[in-house]
Amino acid sequence: MENTAEKTTLDGVQKVRLFTKVWTKRDKVVIFCGLLLLSWAVNWEGTLGLTTNVNAMIELNSNNIISILSTVAFIIQCVCFPFYSKISDMTGRANAYTAAMVLYVIATIIMASAPTYGSFVGGQVVYSFGYSGILILGPIVIGDLTNVVDRGLMQALYNVPSLINLFVTPLVGDALGVAKWRWGYGMNSILLTVCSVPLLASLWHLQYRVKKSEHYIEYKRQQKAVNNMVKKKTLMEKIAWFIAEVDxxxxxxxxxxxxxxxxxxxxxxxxxxxxxxxxxxxxxxxxxxxxxxxxxxxxxxATKPVLPIMKWQNRTPLLGILVLSIVTLISSTNWMYFPTYLMISRKVTSGEATLLDSGYRVGYTIGMVMSGTLMKLFKKWRPMVWMGISLMILGIGLMIPARLPHSSNAFIVISQTIAGFGSGTLDIPIMVAIQSSVGHEDLALVTGLIQVGGSIAGSVGSTLSGAVWNGMLPGLIKDKVPGDYDYAKIVSNIPYAVSLPEDQYNAVVDAFGETQRVLSIIAVSLAGLAFIFTLPMRSFGLEDRQDEQTGDDKADHVDEDLTQYGSRSDEMNSEKVELPEAMNDQHVDSKA
Structure with a gap:
């Protein structure tokens, strides 16, 4: 059964490897442009969701349990990320991308028509199945397209389209308002469908050319010859293999x-x-x-564990995943209820709160581009990590006073921007270090683990945020707010909270501010832990690693195929059956 697993996994990986034999520079440019277009559309949907989600929760009277949406999404993504990386290796990138887009679009339609909070959460479940595929497959395809030196810059450029949306989507969300938030999701379903066509068409066309190439035809011919000489698996054996393969x-x-x-x-x-x-x-x-x-x-x-933390002797991938997971834990803890806090303490709309919060995402994107460019120029990644994490700690530390109820909006934006710039500067070199520490055959696997770690951290962070928020507010509001009031409406309905009499409103703002201060203190403590995990990571030059991987990939290309057929040959030799020598020689030559 293990040999069959190797064969099927190799079929998807083989398509990716043969891309390099059939694609041209024009193909790579078209694919990357398709990635940029889809990245813009996905980011538009996500950024608009920062406003429309709040408006939806206000109409559904569920703002105080908004963290459940993120918790459910992150939990589902824990399974989906390794599943998509495995499926993309087994069937090809085009197949996996198409399945993810179909689920993604269906989910936006479900949420647009959700009559209750429960049905909205149901749409969020389907959304997580689709969105997780888009999230993981983008970096995987970029890893296929680029070498180690260029990968950081390309990953950063992939996120640049988000800058276009940061200052537009809040205005759109406010224009839709609470009454028309459903139109936002309906519009997104059309936008995502249209913007995915160039990328999917390019991937399917390239995959078609691969299947028609002499290399792939020869590979399938020899694969068929081997399969004819061994016992075929029953349906139950194939099901058992698949269950083991995806764990x-x-x-x-x-x-x-x-x-x-x-x-x-x-x-x-x-x-x-x-x-x-x-x-x-x-x-x-x-x-x-x-x-x-x-x-x-x-x-x-488990023969193929979902978290194969012992797969690599080098601990850099595991440590890097822990660092990126903590960054996600920080953001999901400290930013979950921040828009709600801004809307109440500043009496701003959901869109205006999103704009105040945009400094982090602007700084994050700029930091990624800068670190990717410097890595390409100097072929070093470790200095970028330490610079980034130092700035992130500084920015989050400044958030403690910046997020007090009566601090200036400028102070909020500055602290957010510094923290975002540090996180972006840290993110790209850590991701490149993780991917560069393993062979290309493990690229999809380790990229999936990056996202799994982030999903687990995100689910823990959003839950921690919800626990602190709903655990502290009842007591603080009881102690601070005078007179009669409806607690349930204060925490679930923002218009009710801001319409309270001035003495009650000021007390509510103080209660919310104290809760937000505690969340910021937790975040800065976690940032210090992330710095500790960066210290044992192995340092290496990207140029040296590129030379090593070039040689390793060539060797692996032959060795894995020999392992595939050699392991089957051992089985056939035990039955006194051998492959023709000419076939073996031809096979090795074609793969070398």
Missing amino acids: LIGSLLLVGGLCMILLPLVLSTTMWGGWQSSRTIGCLVAGVVAWVIFGIYEWKF
């Missing part, structure tokens, strides 16, 4: 444990009757049990 059991245990541990942290005090309720206790206990079983299964039984 379905481990993935379900991981996601089940995350759901049962994280969701009670948000829902226990808001919808489940407190920490003493049987539902809360049962979920937490079951979640711990699921994780214990997950650890044992991954350690003893």
